[in-house]
Amino acid sequence: MLFALVGVLGLAIGSFLNVVIHRVPRGESLLRPASHCPQCTAPVRPWHNVPVAGWLLLRGRCADCAAPISVRYPLVELGTAALFVAVAARFGWSASLPAWLYFAAIAVALALIDLDVLRLPNAIVLPSYLVVPALFLPAVVLERDWSAGLRGLVGMAVLFSFYLVLSLVYPGGMGFGDVKLAGVLGLYLGWLGWAPLAVGTLAAFLLGGIAGVALMAGGRAGRKTALPFGPSMLAGALIALFAAAPITDWYTSILLPA
Structure with a gap:
């Protein structure tokens, strides 16, 4: 029941995220105008707005002008739904689940926006400093998990400060x-624990380095090419969310063999 509910919710949120990804970087309203074809501006019929099914029904083309509709739209919807289900499998019916579903949603939006325009919009990031603590508050109160709440706040301060120092030392490499x-x-990873905070941080730089080397090897980037780091940061956090424990155990076994 939980997986079905969050899966359907993920599809609906994914449909909304498509609007966010397109409009927020442009400073456009999320409400007006209603969904429309960017080529002919014809409004999208309500039944064509059904996640995934609408795109399949239209066979990937506008109902009015037959302009192609990117396959990224249904992929965002499916990806968001899959991530929602994975998060639900990780946390179950817990008071902290809404906070992690919010994380899944903003992770999808921010990663794709950063890939598109090399920017992480304040309109999404800054409100999260209020939204995330508010979403975690019921877990702190109902489950009396005060230590996780405090650890999250410390993690937020630590990771913010660490990245701030990096940006000051190497301004060209960190926005x-x-x-x-x-x-x-840092707030999310700190909530999970110190090991996830470390794993998520290290994984971000490892993934960023791998992506940079791969792009340069393929001739798609040079040493001075600006590359988005937000997707690597978010992917590193997801790795920590789902695999921090086995990664920590593996690394510990290397340092301290039995």
Whole structure:
């Protein structure tokens, strides 16, 4: 029942995230105008707005002008639903589940926006500094998990400060958008524990390095090419969310063999 509910919710949120990803970087309203074809501006019929099914029904083309509709739209919807289900499997019916579903949603939106325009919009990141603590508050109160709440706040301060120092030491390699996102990720990873905080941070830089080397090897980037780091930060946090324990155990076994 839980997986079905969050899966349907994920599809609906994914449909909304498509609007967020397209409009927020442009400073456009999320409410007006209603969904429409960017080519002919014809409004999208309500039944064509059904996640995934609408795109399949239209065979990936506008109902009015037959302009192609990117396959990214249904993939975002399916990806968000899959991530919601994975998060639900991780936390179950817990008071902290809404906070983690919010994380899954903003992770999808921020990663794709950063890939598109090399920017992590304040309109999503900054409100998260209020939204995330508010979503975690019921877990702190109902489950009396005060230590997790305090650890999250410390993690937020630590990771924000770490990225801030990096941005000051090497301003060309770290944008302030990454610094602001780091505070939000520090809150989430700190809530999980110190090991997830360390794993998520290290994984971000490892993934970022791998992506940079791969792009340069493929001739798609040079040493001075600006590359988005937000997706690596978010992917690192997801790795920590789902695999921090086995990664920590593996690394400990290498340092301290039996």
